[in-house]
Amino acid sequence: MTTTETDAFTAEWRAWHRGREENLAAPHGFLSITSLHWLGAVPARFPDAPGEWSTGPEGVTVVLDEGTELVIDGEAVHGRHSFGVIPERGGVNAVWGDAVIEVAKRGGYDIVRPRHPDNPLRVAFAGxxxxxxxxxxxxxxxxxxxxxxxxxxxxxxxxxxxxxxxxxxxxxxxxxxxxxxxxxxxxxxxxxxxxxxxxxxxxxxxxxxxxxxxxxxxxxxxxxxxxxxxxxxxxxxxxxxxxxxxxxxxxxxxxxxxxxxxxxxxxx
Known part of the structure; x- marks a missing residue:
């Protein structure tokens, strides 16, 4: 490579790397995850997500408390909501205030992973x-x-x-x-x-x-x-x-x- 080509190669890589870091440190990127919850048939509450969560043959269900809402694909939901059966490596992001509640399936198991922008891991990220x-x-x-x-x-x-x-x-x-x-x-x-x-x-x-x-x-x-x-x-x-x-x-x-x-x- 000529010096000009090497400089262009380096500049392109640096732009790519900056984009990687920006994506990782996004308000609801992976560094904002505060917990990982494995769902079962018995409804469970979590300190960093609203409502009671469970899963079964018909998929993931949440029962929200009165006055609480999630926003899914721009639509507000209240009370009982079924996410249905989530495909492997698939997922749904439900907005809760300034947080996002990720509902996903990994390795055959349904999970909930809340993402909060103020998570210390994200706030302290230095690249x-x-x-x-x-x-x-x-x-x-x-x-x-x-x-x-x-x-x-x-x-x-x-x-x-x-x-x-x-x-x-x-x-x-x-x-x-x-x-x-x-x-x-x-x-x-x-x-x-x-x-x-x-x-x-x-x-x-x-x-x-x-x-x-x-x-x-x-x-x-x-x-x-x-x-x-x-x-x-x-x-x-x-x-x-x-x-x-x-x-x-x-x-x-x-x-x-x-x-x-x-x-x-x-x-x-």
């Missing part, structure tokens, strides 16, 4: 340390789809919880002449991919449990770009109130990926 961006960590790989998506069960940041992903394929690449590969999971956008991984820096300079890399759809020839400068922490790197998935065993890279986000200040 996320990261390696300086370096073009050498932009690697071209080759995506090989499986004949059929392979159900892949992985652990979670919460003990005893499991996540199941339909892995569509595997990515092959090389670092310093060493052949490596990563099992990929579906990303958010159609055709995009997500890889969860650890490497030799994990638990030393980067978060021990996992890091994530979001990839654009591979080209028609299977070519895919892995920019490890954009390897990110998942929410569990900042808070114990996250249910993040762990990488599959084959995604534990035996090399040091000295790029991307490092151990958050909150974990030091």
């Amino acid at each position: 996320t340390p990261a390696y300086d961006p370096d073009p050498k960590w932009v690697v071209t790989g080759r995506y090989e789809p499986f004949d059929q998506p392979e159900p892949t069960t992985v652990g979670a940041a919460v003990d005893g919880l499991e996540h199941v992903y339909d892995a569509p394929g595997r990515i092959h690449f090389a670092i310093d002449g060493r052949d490596l590969s990563l099992t990929a999971f579906p990303g958010y956008a159609p055709g995009s991919l997500l890889v969860l991984f650890t490497d030799a820096t994990s638990g030393v300079t980067t978060y021990a449990a996992n890091r994530a890399l979001w990839l654009p759809p591979p080209g028609a020839d299977g070519a895919v770009t892995l920019d490890f400068n954009r390897a990110t922490n998942l929410p569990c790197a900042y808070t114990d109130l996250a249910t993040c998935p762990l990488p599959p065993a084959e995604n534990r890279l035996p090399v040091a990926i000295e790029a991307g986000e490092r151990i958050p200040f909150e974990r030091r």
Whole structure:
């Protein structure tokens, strides 16, 4: 790269990183979560959410006290409200004053996670340390789809919880002449991919449990770009109130990926 190209590369990365931090520290981002409640058949009250909460075959239900309301999709609800059956990795955000009550399903369990903007973890957030961006960590790989998506069960940041992903394929690449590969999971956008991984820096300079890399759809020839400068922490790197998935065993890279986000200040 020329000096001009390197400067542009660095500026683009810094803008991306600022956007990441702004999203994380948003008033109702992950740093605003104050608790994690696992719902059951017996109605339960929580100190940081209104009403009584329960779940069953017909999904999550809340019974609000008189004079209390939640706002869901712009509509105020009172009394008894059914959220219905929430799909895995799905969720609903219900507004309660200046807070948001997240109702979601993770690992087959219905949960409530209140998000309060004044949570000390969010108020004290000082950004996320990261390696300086370096073009050498932009690697071209080759995506090989499986004949059929392979159900892949992985652990979670919460003990005893499991996540199941339909892995569509595997990515092959090389670092310093060493052949490596990563099992990929579906990303958010159609055709995009997500890889969860650890490497030799994990638990030393980067978060021990996992890091994530979001990839654009591979080209028609299977070519895919892995920019490890954009390897990110998942929410569990900042808070114990996250249910993040762990990488599959084959995604534990035996090399040091000295790029991307490092151990958050909150974990030091």
